[in-house]
Amino acid sequence: MRMRLLAGVSAMALMLGWNSANAAEAAVEIPAAQDLWYVTLFGGASFPNRVKTHADYYNNDFSMEFDTGFVIGGVVGRRINDVFRVEGELSYARYKANSYQEGVSAWFPADGDLSATYLLANVWADVAHFGDAKLYVGGGIGAAHVTADTTWGGHLYGYGRGGWGFAGQLGAGVTYALAQNIDLDFGYRFKAVSGVDFDSSREGDAVFSNGKLNSHNLQLGVTFKF
Template identity: 25%
Template sequence: MARLAFGLLASALFLPTLSQAADIIEPIPVVEPAPYSGWYIRGDVGYVFESKTDGHWAFYNQFPGVEGIDDYYRYDELRLDSTASFGAGVGYRFSDMFRVDATVDYFRTDVNGKTKCPLMIKTDYAHGLGPFDECDYYNKSEADVWTIMANAYVDLPTFGIVTPYLGAGIGTAYVGYDDVKTQEKCPTCKPGYVPYTSTSTGADDWRFATSLMAGASVDLTQSLALDVGYRYTKIYEGDAWDYDSADKSFGAVGVQTKDNGFDIHAIRAGLRYSFF
């Protein structure tokens, strides 16, 4: 009984001391994340794969008395060679899953084309060809292509520091052709026939464009991410080049050849910097 009384007395003496010790233990501070503004900038370089399309062109008849557009023909093949691209943009993140940006991209490429000579040309006296003999026009130029796009992205669940994403864009594309050189080739033409050659002024215009994207970003730091992805861009039809000087001397005006647009496939890599 005496031992129990002594224990109770000792506990009573130590309770105030323990209470005071608990009072001086400071709570663990909670570190608040740095405020995120939502804004980011980006820069990209890419590899644009070769792209092929076709088109249509107007044949201008120079024969006196019947000058004018005689017919419209299919342009068989127009090719943009593979090349490098460069881009930049600014964006805003609304949530962990959704962000948007506006981008400007540019590439310059060689342009090569080929189409068959019209039947009336192949069978004229100077050529001396039959309707099934070979005769083609080869065209060569260069082109500048700019795209200005508004894009939206959905960021998928993150795996460690890697975040896959899907995106789509809508905007406009500027396509500007340099002067176009034309060379006629007809291996079985009459001996002594001089193949047709000419130079036409390249055309330029603004066109409608859409795009689809897929890729992944890799967090390098809190603010900086490496972005690697694929982008498909559909550039719609537009002007390619004007009539040559010979046609113009007989009254031809305007654009002679139009392309049917391009399907641009590109692999891109770049950096995104987010502002905190």
């Protein structure tokens, strides 16, 4: 009888201990990755294509070359599942004017700056895993406000106050986990803006219409997940 009682008490103790251990493990369980929100801050180099416009006032096409500039920005995102995540992006790029061309004439020196502020909704897919690294691809759409303050060699006019245009981007990159909730993000983005009209910066009521700004961007970011 005593042996049966001791066996019963031992079995109950073991069961209670096992349940307690499971409860403690559940209490400290790390949330699933697909439930995490994140914030990324990034910066890098931006390589712009020439900006082409047409001006009825001057009855000609105009092109302007810009030097390599910079891009900075931030995103707020959320992981939907193990593959897809969505985010909103606010970013800013700026470039120094280099030269301009009117029609098919030679290129002449130009001065001033051009900038673009992007508001984009992005979708990214993590398509491959390599240990602590993940390869992702995707893109986004939205709008950008582009403006300039430029002058062209021998003239007092150039691209001036701009406006909003349709914007989008395609990209890819690699994230690397530095810690449980901190990642490095090495990325490439092709950004494009279309349909921007620039006022003439100094002369009359001229408008340089249907400007397009395309750029290749290499960026490094830090992601904080929570």
